[in-house]
Amino acid sequence: MSAETGALVGDSAVLEATALPALIQALRDEGYEVIGPTARDGAIVFSEYGPADSLPVGYEDSQEGGRYRLIKTAGRRVFDYVVGPKSLKEWFWPPRQPLWTARRGGRGSYTIDPPDPKVAPRRAFVGVRACDLAAMAVNDRTFDNGDFADPAYLKRRDNAIFISVDCARPAATCFCASMNTGPRSSSGFDLALTELEDADTHVFLVRIGTEAGAKVVARVPHRLSVESDLERARAVVTQAVARMERSMVPGIDALLKRNFTHPRWTTVAERCLSCGNCTMVCPTCFCSDVKDHTSLTGDVTTRVRSWDSCFTLDHSYVHGGALRQSRMSRYRQWMTHKLSSWWDQFGVSGCTGCGRCITWCPVGIDITEEARAIAEGDLTQAAE
Amino acid sequence: MDDVLLQEPSLAYAHTHTRAQDAAEPMLPRPFMIERRRKEAGGCFTLWLRDPTGQPFNFRVGQFNMLYVYGVGEVPISIAGDASDPSLLMHTIRGVGAVTDAMGRLKVGDTIGVRGPFGNGWPLDAAVGQDVFFVTSTVGLAPLRGLILETLARREEFGKVVLAYGSRGIHDCLYENDLHAWRARFDMTVYVTAHSAPIGYRGQVGSVAHLIERAEFDPPNTVAFVCRSEAMLPAAFAALEARGVAPDRFYTTMERNMKCAVGFCGHCQRGPTFMCRQGPVYRYSDIQHLFAVREL
Ligand SMILES: Cc1cc2nc3c(=O)[nH]c(=O)nc-3n(C[C@H](O)[C@H](O)[C@H](O)COP(=O)(O)OP(=O)(O)OC[C@H]3O[C@@H](n4cnc5c(N)ncnc54)[C@H](O)[C@@H]3O)c2cc1C
Numbered sequence: 001m002s003a004e005t006g007a008l009v010g011d012s013a014v015l016e017a018t019a020l021p022a023l024i025q026a027l028r029d030e031g032y033e034v035i036g037p038t039a040r041d042g043a044i045v046f047s048e049y050g051p052a053d054s055l056p057v058g059y060e061d062s063q064e065g066g067r068y069r070l071i072k073t074a075g076r077r078v079f080d081y082v083v084g085p086k087s088l089k090e091w092f093w094p095p096r097q098p099l100w101t102a103r104r105g106g107r108g109s110y111t112i113d114p115p116d117p118k119v120a121p122r123r124a125f126v127g128v129r130a131c132d133l134a135a136m137a138v139n140d141r142t143f144d145n146g147d148f149a150d151p152a153y154l155k156r157r158d159n160a161i162f163i164s165v166d167c168a169r170p171a172a173t174c175f176c177a178s179m180n181t182g183p184r185s186s187s188g189f190d191l192a193l194t195e196l197e198d199a200d201t202h203v204f205l206v207r208i209g210t211e212a213g214a215k216v217v218a219r220v221p222h223r224l225s226v227e228s229d230l231e232r233a234r235a236v237v238t239q240a241v242a243r244m245e246r247s248m249v250p251g252i253d254a255l256l257k258r259n260f261t262h263p264r265w266t267t268v269a270e271r272c273l274s275c276g277n278c279t280m281v282c283p284t285c286f287c288s289d290v291k292d293h294t295s296l297t298g299d300v301t302t303r304v305r306s307w308d309s310c311f312t313l314d315h316s317y318v319h320g321g322a323l324r325q326s327r328m329s330r331y332r333q334w335m336t337h338k339l340s341s342w343w344d345q346f347g348v349s350g351c352t353g354c355g356r357c358i359t360w361c362p363v364g365i366d367i368t369e370e371a372r373a374i375a376e377g378d379l380t381q382a383a384e
Numbered sequence: 385m386d387d388v389l390l391q392e393p394s395l396a397y398a399h400t401h402t403r404a405q406d407a408a409e410p411m412l413p414r415p416f417m418i419e420r421r422r423k424e425a426g427g428c429f430t431l432w433l434r435d436p437t438g439q440p441f442n443f444r445v446g447q448f449n450m451l452y453v454y455g456v457g458e459v460p461i462s463i464a465g466d467a468s469d470p471s472l473l474m475h476t477i478r479g480v481g482a483v484t485d486a487m488g489r490l491k492v493g494d495t496i497g498v499r500g501p502f503g504n505g506w507p508l509d510a511a512v513g514q515d516v517f518f519v520t521s522t523v524g525l526a527p528l529r530g531l532i533l534e535t536l537a538r539r540e541e542f543g544k545v546v547l548a549y550g551s552r553g554i555h556d557c558l559y560e561n562d563l564h565a566w567r568a569r570f571d572m573t574v575y576v577t578a579h580s581a582p583i584g585y586r587g588q589v590g591s592v593a594h595l596i597e598r599a600e601f602d603p604p605n606t607v608a609f610v611c612r613s614e615a616m617l618p619a620a621f622a623a624l625e626a627r628g629v630a631p632d633r634f635y636t637t638m639e640r641n642m643k644c645a646v647g648f649c650g651h652c653q654r655g656p657t658f659m660c661r662q663g664p665v666y667r668y669s670d671i672q673h674l675f676a677v678r679e680l
Pocket residue numbers: 317318319320448457458459460461462463476477478479480481482483484485523526527638639640641642643664
């Protein structure tokens with residue numbers, strides 16, 4: 001094994017599972033804060049690793065509509081859980097973000113100061129999934145729409161690298177294969193790992209996506225991959241795809257556009273609590289509200305942007321009342337936006353198939369099942 | 385299943401698109417100074433704002449600004465002024481709630497935050513060589529005022545120029561001076577109707593839709609610009625269609641809750657569009673199908 005293989009972008013390397021701590025250390029040595037999966041309060045979440053922290057070993061998750069359980073096994077596998085309730089979005093546009101501060105001067109005047117021009121920390125996100133990468137590509141369009149960009153988002157984005165993992169064990173709620181986003185990372189990663197484990201070996205195939213990724217690999221003991229390693233990695237993804245239980249019906253974009261008045265919207269609204277959980281856990285839902293936070297003396301006020309949800313009545317409030325009064329209309333707005341209008345707005349689906357909204361819906365509403373129900377009673381067949 | 389493994393990175397998810405040129409803080413208002421204010425009919429007031437740095441404020445008619453009141457909030461307000469004079473911004477506002485009422489209490493010399501201009505604006509060029517028909521009522525005249533001024537400045541490019549305006553009572557027309565001046569012109573027709581009037585009133589009483597029914601213009605060769613509350617729009621659209629103006633020949637504005645005006649907050653969606661970027665002006669034929677859907 002040699003650190004002198006000169007592995008380049010596009011190459012794949014193989015490292016022993018025992019070298020994972022060295023990989024984490026290499027990220028630190030390259031100047032990154034490491035953000036990685038952590039088992040906390042019964043779920044896997046991303047958190048910042050302290051010097052003593054390492055990847056959790058031997059965890060599996062069990063997910064279903066409205067249900068999440070984290071199970072500790074005796075095994076040595078590292079990535080046999082998938083996505084938890086928290087996505088990457090809070091690291092790129094935090095739940096509460098100060099936008100600017102205004103200070104009152106004399107006689108009805110005030111000045112407005114831009115936010116602190118703090119440089120964003122350099123962060124390495126370890127253990128993200130293909131659907132997380134796809135979500136970041138979606139978010140990149142949201143916060144840079146060609147006319148306007150969010151400078152705070154761009155700064156954080158520029159200083160982030162992603163070490164992704166191809167999922168070997170999708171949850172029952174995953175449907176990324178049908179959304180063409182996973183389970184294999186196909187773009188947007190700096191390094192992409194595939195866990196290869198059998199009775200004799202426990203190694204990781206590491207695909208190198210960028211220069212930054214290559215530098216990290218050069219610091220870790222590894223060898224270049226051979227065809228049999230790639231073969232094993234392909235088998236992992238193939239069986240993961242085969243295991244995936246859920247899928248999105250094809251043609252959902254056009255389907256929803258012609259089914260605004262489908263009776264299913266009323267049926268689902270009878271179950272939906274309008275709690276907004278689905279929008280909070282969704283890695284791409286971006287709605288926000290703004291409010292002034294004024295000092296007691298009233299001399300300083302800070303405008304703060306915070307996460308919002310299209311499930312609230314306030315979201316569609318205009319003078320005279322909310323436009324989306326019924327829960328039916330709010331659920332329809334959410335699902336149609338995710339799967340259909342997003343295409344018109346950004347040229348991409350707003351849903352990546354991560355399944356979070358299914359797992360974390362308190363009543364277990366399943367976006368794939370709702371889509372299927374609408375497809376089955378399609379009001380107006382596509383004009384052919 | 386090999387297709388999943390061999391699949392090229394799906395183009396949609398590749399990081400290919402170019403960045404917004406101006407990665408400046410799009411949420412940062414600029415402090416403007418209130419230079420003049422005027423009380424208007426119908427609970428409205430007009431503010432004239434100047435950038436103390438002396439920078440001109442260029443905009444297209446039909447665009448809007450986000451106006452910010454210290455410690456209270458920020459709301460979308462159309463630009464009512466003349467686009468050919470970028471030195472002074474004009475906004476007409478109706479006090480209906482927290483922010484607009486606070487705006488009403490601002491005095492000459494006070495600071496007000498301005499972000500903008502936003503939105504697409506009125507497509508006046510679509511009306512070149514045609515009759516131009518403006519349809520509005522009460523405070524709806526504000527977003528049309530700049531458009532009317534520009535139409536009159538380019539008067540020779542158009543056929544008939546017609547305005548149908550509805551007020552509540554007989555003494556609450558917005559911009560009464562403007563209405564009188566336009567009425568006095570030989571090259572513009574102004575129809576005014578009051579929703580209600582005392583007995584003995586000799587002017588027109590009734591709805592704007594009635595004005596549309598009898599206004600003189602050449603329907604197949606007319607482009608109409610409509611600015612009414614959303615509840616009143618269907619009646620105006622129906623009257624225009626009944627006169628024979630095709631749905632791809634009329635334009636309208638709409639209002640949605642807006643928190644950012646730059647496409648980040650998600651509030652102003654209507655169907656597939658963000659009203660702050662693809663609106664607030666829409667061609668009726670593009671959104672006609674959405675009007676049939678309630679609570680969209
Ligand atoms: C593109 C556009 C142009 C507009 N132009 C004008 C204009 O020229 N003159 C004018 O008087 N009014 C205009 N409005 C309406 C104006 O924005 C609302 O009256 C204002 O937001 C009400 O805020 P408030 O805090 O006083 O009222 P509240 O009822 O207290 O509203 C609370 C909050 O809800 C939101 N909200 C309420 N009503 C509306 C609304 N109609 N549109 C968008 N957000 C709303 C705002 O965020 C507001 O702060 C325009 C609206 C839009 C979308």
